Amino acid sequence: MRVDVTVNGEARRADDVWEGESLLFLLRERLGLPGAKNACEQGECGSCTVYLDDVPVCACLVAAGQAHGREVRTVEGLAVGDELDPVQEAFVEAGAVQCGFCTPGLVVAAHDLLNRVAAPSDPEIREALAGNLCRCTGYEKILDAVRLAARRR
Amino acid sequence: MDFLRPDTLAEALALKAEHPDAVPIAGGTDVMVELNFDHRRPAALLDLTRVAELRQWSERAGVVRLGSGVPYARVIDELGGALPGLAAASRTVGSPQIRNRGTVGGNLGAASPAGDAHPVLLTVDAVVEAVSARGTRLIPATEFYLGVKRNALEPDELIAAVLIPRARGPQQFCKVGTRNAMVIAVCSFAIALHPAAARVAAAIGSAAPTPRRASAAEEFLSGELTAADQWRSPRPLPEPVRRRFGELVAEAASPIDDVRGTAAYRGHALAVLARRALGWAWQDYQDHRDRWGGSV
Numbered sequence: 184m185r186v187d188v189t190v191n192g193e194a195r196r197a198d199d200v201w202e203g204e205s206l207l208f209l210l211r212e213r214l215g216l217p218g219a220k221n222a223c224e225q226g227e228c229g230s231c232t233v234y235l236d237d238v239p240v241c242a243c244l245v246a247a248g249q250a251h252g253r254e255v256r257t258v259e260g261l262a263v264g265d266e267l268d269p270v271q272e273a274f275v276e277a278g279a280v281q282c283g284f285c286t287p288g289l290v291v292a293a294h295d296l297l298n299r300v301a302a303p304s305d306p307e308i309r310e311a312l313a314g315n316l317c318r319c320t321g322y323e324k325i326l327d328a329v330r331l332a333a334r335r336r
Numbered sequence: 337m338d339f340l341r342p343d344t345l346a347e348a349l350a351l352k353a354e355h356p357d358a359v360p361i362a363g364g365t366d367v368m369v370e371l372n373f374d375h376r377r378p379a380a381l382l383d384l385t386r387v388a389e390l391r392q393w394s395e396r397a398g399v400v401r402l403g404s405g406v407p408y409a410r411v412i413d414e415l416g417g418a419l420p421g422l423a424a425a426s427r428t429v430g431s432p433q434i435r436n437r438g439t440v441g442g443n444l445g446a447a448s449p450a451g452d453a454h455p456v457l458l459t460v461d462a463v464v465e466a467v468s469a470r471g472t473r474l475i476p477a478t479e480f481y482l483g484v485k486r487n488a489l490e491p492d493e494l495i496a497a498v499l500i501p502r503a504r505g506p507q508q509f510c511k512v513g514t515r516n517a518m519v520i521a522v523c524s525f526a527i528a529l530h531p532a533a534a535r536v537a538a539a540i541g542s543a544a545p546t547p548r549r550a551s552a553a554e555e556f557l558s559g560e561l562t563a564a565d566q567w568r569s570p571r572p573l574p575e576p577v578r579r580r581f582g583e584l585v586a587e588a589a590s591p592i593d594d595v596r597g598t599a600a601y602r603g604h605a606l607a608v609l610a611r612r613a614l615g616w617a618w619q620d621y622q623d624h625r626d627r628w629g630g631s632v
Contacts, residue, residue: 201337202338203337203371203381226365226368226431226433229433239432240433241433241434241437244364244365244368244437246361246371246381248341249361292433311432313432313517313518314430314433314518315431
C-alpha cells in the first residue's frame with residue numbers, strides 16, 4: 184500500500200508498504216531516518232519515541248498505515264539547521280549520553296515534557312521519562328540534562 | 337493483508353461485517369506487539385483511529401459515554417472527577433507514550449486478564465456498547481469477559497463506547513508490579529463505594545482467567561457497614577473487618593504461577609491491596625461524606 188506522511192515538515196511518500204508494518208520500520212528503512220531506534224518492538228523501551236500529530240508515541244506500536252495523512256516529527260526534526268535544540272545541547276553538555284542508543288527517544292520525551300511543563304519537578308521529570316530505558320547512565324546525568332534544558336528554555 | 341481505513345463508524349461497521357476476521361486496531365499497543373513478534377497474521381487490520389465518533393466522550397443524565405477510542409491520557413486529564421476509579425487505573429498504564437495511544441476500548445477488545453481498566457469497570461456498573469451493522473447491543477461489564485483474551489463480542493461487532501455512571505462514592509484502584517511504570521499487573525484490585533445503595537463493589541484483575549468481582553467480600557463488607565450504621569455516621573473501620581475483607585478478596589481469586597508471580601504471592605498481595613484500598617476509600621468517605629450526597 185501507499186503511505187503519504189509529512190515527516191519533519193516535508194511531504195514524504197512510500198510505496199509497497201506492508202500492511203502490518205510499523206511506523207518505525209517505515210521511518211528507518213523506507214524514509215532513511217534512523218534517528219528513532221529499534222530495540223524492543225513492544226513499547227517497553229521508548230527508544231523509538233517520535234511525535235505523531237504533536238503527541239509522543241512509540242513508533243513501533245503505530246501501524247505505518249495509521250500515519251497516512253498525518254504529521255510525524257522525529258529526533259532529526261528537532262534541530263533547526265545546525266542549531267541543536269536546547270534539549271539536545273543539554274544532553275551533550277551534561278554528559279547524558281553514553282552508548283547513545285536510548286538518547287533519541289529520551290530527547291523527544293524530554294522535549295515534549297518541557298513543551299508542556301516549563302519548570303518540571305524531579306518527580307515530573309521521572310514520570311515523563313518512565314517509558315524510556317537507558318542501560319548505561321543510571322539516569323542521573325539524564326535528569327541533570329533535563330533540569331539544565333528547563334533552566335535555559 | 338488488507339489495511340482497512342474507515343472514516344466513519346458506519347463505514348467501519350460495514351467493513352467489519354464484510355471482513356469479520358479483520359482485527360480492529362486503535363492505539364496499537366497490543367495489536368502491533370503481536371504483529372512485530374509474528375504472533376499473529378490477521379487477514380486484515382481495521383484502523384479505527386480515523387473514526388472521530390470513537391474518540392469522543394459525553395455525559396448525560398449522570399452517565400459518561402466514553403468512546404472506545406479515547407486514550408488513557410485523556411481519561412486522566414478530563415475524567416478524573418467523574419470517573420476517579422478509571423482515571424486511577426489509567427494513570428498506572430504503561431508509560432506516557434503508551435497512555436497517549438492505548439484506549440479503554442482496546443483493553444476491552446484484548447480482554448487480557450491483566451488489563452488495568454477491567455477491575456474498575458466491574459465495580460462501577462459499566463456497560464459495553466457493542467455495535468454492528470445489525471444494531472446496538474448493551475453488554476454489562478460483568479457479562480463481557482468470557483475467558484483468557486475472550487470477550488462477548490460477535491465477529492461483526494465493534495466496541496463503540498463504554499457507559500459508566502458518574503461516581504457517587506469513593507473509588508480506588510491499585511496494582512502490584514516490579515516498578516511503578518511499564519508494569520503488567522501481577523495482580524490488581526478495584527473498589528467502589530455506592531453509599532446511596534448502601535453497597536460496596538470490589539473486583540480483582542490478573543488473578544483468574546478473567547477479571548472478576550469478589551462477591552463474598554462485597555457481601556461481607558456491605559453487611560458489616562449497614563449493621564454498624566456506618567453509611568450514615570462513618571467511623572474508622574475495625575481492623576478485623578478490614579482484614580477479613582482482604583482475606584475474602586484473596587479467596588475470590590484462582591491465580592496461577594507464571595513469570596510475573598506465584599499463585600501464593602498473588603493471593604497474599606491481593607489481601608494486602610484490598611485492605612489498603614478499602615482504607616483509602618473509607619477515609620475518603622469519612623472525610624467527604626457531604627460531597628457524596630449523604631446516604632440512606
